[in-house]
Amino acid sequence: xxxxxxxxxxxxxxxxxxxxxxxxxxxxxxxxxxxxxxxxxxxxxxxxxxxxxxxxxxxxxxxxxxxxxxxxxxxxxxxxxxxxxxxxxxxxxxxxxxxxxxxxxxxxx
Amino acid sequence: xxxxxxxxxxxxxxxxxxxxxxxxxxxxxxxxxxxxxxxxxxxxxxxxxxxxxxxxxxxxxxxxxxxxxxxxxxxxxxxxxxxxxxxxxxxxxxxxxxxxxxxxxxxxxxxxxxxxxx
Numbered sequence: 001x002x003x004x005x006x007x008x009x010x011x012x013x014x015x016x017x018x019x020x021x022x023x024x025x026x027x028x029x030x031x032x033x034x035x036x037x038x039x040x041x042x043x044x045x046x047x048x049x050x051x052x053x054x055x056x057x058x059x060x061x062x063x064x065x066x067x068x069x070x071x072x073x074x075x076x077x078x079x080x081x082x083x084x085x086x087x088x089x090x091x092x093x094x095x096x097x098x099x100x101x102x103x104x105x106x107x108x109x
Numbered sequence: 110x111x112x113x114x115x116x117x118x119x120x121x122x123x124x125x126x127x128x129x130x131x132x133x134x135x136x137x138x139x140x141x142x143x144x145x146x147x148x149x150x151x152x153x154x155x156x157x158x159x160x161x162x163x164x165x166x167x168x169x170x171x172x173x174x175x176x177x178x179x180x181x182x183x184x185x186x187x188x189x190x191x192x193x194x195x196x197x198x199x200x201x202x203x204x205x206x207x208x209x210x211x212x213x214x215x216x217x218x219x220x221x222x223x224x225x226x227x
Contacts, residue, residue: 003153036213038154045204045220046146046154051213089154093212096168098144103153 004029004090004101011107012080020104022073022090030071034093037066037075041086049088050075082108111135111216113205118221125195125225131188131205131218139163139183142208145190147201148220155201158190159208173199195225 005023012018022029022037029035035053038046048057050066053073063078073092077084085108090101117129131143145157158169158179167179178191188205202222206214 003155032212034212036211038214040154045217046206046214047217048209048213048215051209051215052211055211057215087153091154091156091213097170098156098159098212100146100154100156 002099004092004099006088006090006101006104008102009105009107011109012077013109014080014082016080017076017078018080018106019074019076020088020090020106022075022092022101024071024073024092024094024099026071028071028092028094028099029068029073029090031095032093033068035066035068035073036091037064037073038089038091039084039086040089046089077106080108084108111207113207113216113218115203115205115218115221118203118223120224120226121195122227123196123225126191126193127195127223129190129192129203129205129221129223131190133186133188133207136207138181138186143179143181143188144206144208144214145179145188146204146206146214146217147199147223148204149198149201152201157203160188192223195223197225199223200225 037050040046054066144159202220207216209215
């Protein structure tokens with residue numbers, strides 16, 4: 001068992017877009033359409049931003065979008081805003097387990 | 110309003126035991142899978158365990174298998190995590206989370222800190 005691989009950091013200026021990748025295997029990301037993304041601000045609980053690869057829960061801005069190709073899922077944040085600065089984690093169902101990604105710190109320059 | 114409130118964390122010596130609780134409200138608890146997820150200080154999220162609605166199906170991360178037991182009491186709307194043979198590497202904030210229909214945690218508690226140290 002190992003975590004899904006994410007880049008440690010990503011950044012962009014306000015209004016720009018940033019894309020975070022999440023690489024797994026055919027046993028997790030590639031095998032199921034149950035990839036989700038979470039935003040976590042310091043000292044706070046994670047917040048669900050995307051589920052089932054590309055669906056947004058009620059209340060999540062449409063600036064957040066998700067996609068998947070093969071064993072790699074991606075989260076794109078368009079029109080970056082200051083409040084988007086946070087840690088982001090992907091997660092995938094994998095049959096008898098669930099896995100989280102290693103996490104990506106997004107900085108708004 | 111959906112609420113999840115964890116409790117039971119604290120300082121415990123290596124080899125000791127602790128039971129965490131997660132009190133749920135605002136939804137029909139027995140209809141949902143529930144998860145425990147932990148986060149060591151300054152580190153990322155790690156999935157720990159999950160349980161189905163009636164408690165008949167459970168899964169664990171390899172790192173806690175044989176030491177931790179997840180359970181639930183649907184009459185009390187409460188999720189539990191019994192942690193035995195605790196190690197320093199189990200030190201973390203432990204979150205409970207409700208799973209939506211697509212294996213995602215749609216509601217999370219605020220977390221409870223477990224510190225394993227002598």
